[in-house]
Amino acid sequence: MTVAIAPEFGPRARRNEPMSRHTSWHVGGPAEVFFNPRDRSDLAAFLRTMPNDVPIHFVGLGSNLLVRDGGLPGVVISTHGTLDKLERLSQTVVYAGAGVACARVAKQCIKWGLGPAEFFAGIPGTVGGALAMNAGAFGGETWRHVTEVETIDRHGRERTRPASDYKVGYRHVESPAKDEWFLGARLTFEQKPGANEADVRALLTKRKESQPIGEWSCGSVFTNPPKDHAARLIETASLKGFRIGDASVSEKHANFIINHGEARAADIEQLIEHVQATVERVHGVRLHPEVRILGTPS
Numbered sequence: 278m279t280v281a282i283a284p285e286f287g288p289r290a291r292r293n294e295p296m297s298r299h300t301s302w303h304v305g306g307p308a309e310v311f312f313n314p315r316d317r318s319d320l321a322a323f324l325r326t327m328p329n330d331v332p333i334h335f336v337g338l339g340s341n342l343l344v345r346d347g348g349l350p351g352v353v354i355s356t357h358g359t360l361d362k363l364e365r366l367s368q369t370v371v372y373a374g375a376g377v378a379c380a381r382v383a384k385q386c387i388k389w390g391l392g393p394a395e396f397f398a399g400i401p402g403t404v405g406g407a408l409a410m411n412a413g414a415f416g417g418e419t420w421r422h423v424t425e426v427e428t429i430d431r432h433g434r435e436r437t438r439p440a441s442d443y444k445v446g447y448r449h450v451e452s453p454a455k456d457e458w459f460l461g462a463r464l465t466f467e468q469k470p471g472a473n474e475a476d477v478r479a480l481l482t483k484r485k486e487s488q489p490i491g492e493w494s495c496g497s498v499f500t501n502p503p504k505d506h507a508a509r510l511i512e513t514a515s516l517k518g519f520r521i522g523d524a525s526v527s528e529k530h531a532n533f534i535i536n537h538g539e540a541r542a543a544d545i546e547q548l549i550e551h552v553q554a555t556v557e558r559v560h561g562v563r564l565h566p567e568v569r570i571l572g573t574p575s
């Protein structure tokens with residue numbers, strides 16, 4: 278079945294768009310349709326034209342996504358560069374659109390004298406992705422700041438939901454409804470006039486010392502098991518440097534998998550499975566991927 282696109286959306290909907298262009302691992306087969314809405318109402322109008330059986334995926338900056346080599350049937354909706362409103366609603370409340378880069382939230386909150394928002398600087402994704410993952414860094418976590426979210430469903434219906442509608446945990450967010458995605462969020466911070474960009478630079482420098490920043494990765498591949506660290510378990514199972522195809526476990530941080538340039542999604546997925554099986558055999562602990570794995574194998 279081919280997804281039909283109404284002519285008015287044509288220029289913004291590309292067929293067979295390689296997802297390797299939209300993921301930080303730089304792998305992934307084609308999205309059947311890749312749609313970059315002009316704005317919120319364009320997005321709602323587009324969704325209203327989609328039949329119920331067409332799979333829909335939202336993506337931000339693809340910094341936590343492994344798309345398989347066979348690609349993604351259905352429609353991929355890209356929010357970055359579109360849902361990009363970032364404004365201060367009151368002394369301590371900020372509205373951030375789902376397509377806003379987390380680093381921009383960090384930077385702007387510092388200018389507004391609000392915090393703690395510096396942790397957003399370490400997350401190379403969008404606010405939508407951070408809401409979906411409950412992204413966190415440097416001791417901060419996205420949902421600690423969320424009071425309300427705005428959502429859209431597959432029929433293009435918009436809603437405002439209180440944070441209490443969601444079950445939230447460590448890198449885990451359970452939506453009250455299927456096929457509903459984030460348009461943006463109201464985030465509450467404290468007045469913190471002391472924070473400055475030098476603080477953020479210091480945090481990022483610290484991170485650069487321990488993580489392979491700049492190489493093609495998805496950050497941490499596995500969530501940390503209770504009271505332990507996935508990186509420690511992987512390293513002590515002698516997996517640092519273990520390679521499949523052009524993908525390997527980082528020598529710098531064992532919870533990162535690096536694409537050295539030519540890896541396929543299948544190499545990375547096999548490496549993920551190999552790490553899981555080895556850590557389970559050596560330590561008796563099953564690691565769970567933090568990265569989202571989508572699509573069809575080639």
Ligand SMILES: Cc1cc2nc3c(=O)[nH]c(=O)nc-3n(C[C@H](O)[C@H](O)[C@H](O)COP(=O)(O)OP(=O)(O)OC[C@H]3O[C@@H](n4cnc5c(N)ncnc54)[C@H](O)[C@@H]3O)c2cc1C
Binds near residue numbers: 400412
């Ligand atoms: C070098 C590096 C370092 C990283 N460090 C950290 C870190 O310190 N802490 C951390 O938590 N993460 C980290 N990550 C992982 C990643 O940046 C975060 O998970 C981020 O929140 C993903 O955002 P994204 O926009 O890239 O989402 P994507 O990867 O595009 O998508 C991730 C998931 O979010 C969903 N999603 C995206 N937008 C929406 C939306 N609008 N509505 C509903 N669902 C949506 C997608 O469907 C998918 O399931 C790191 C990644 C890299 C590459």
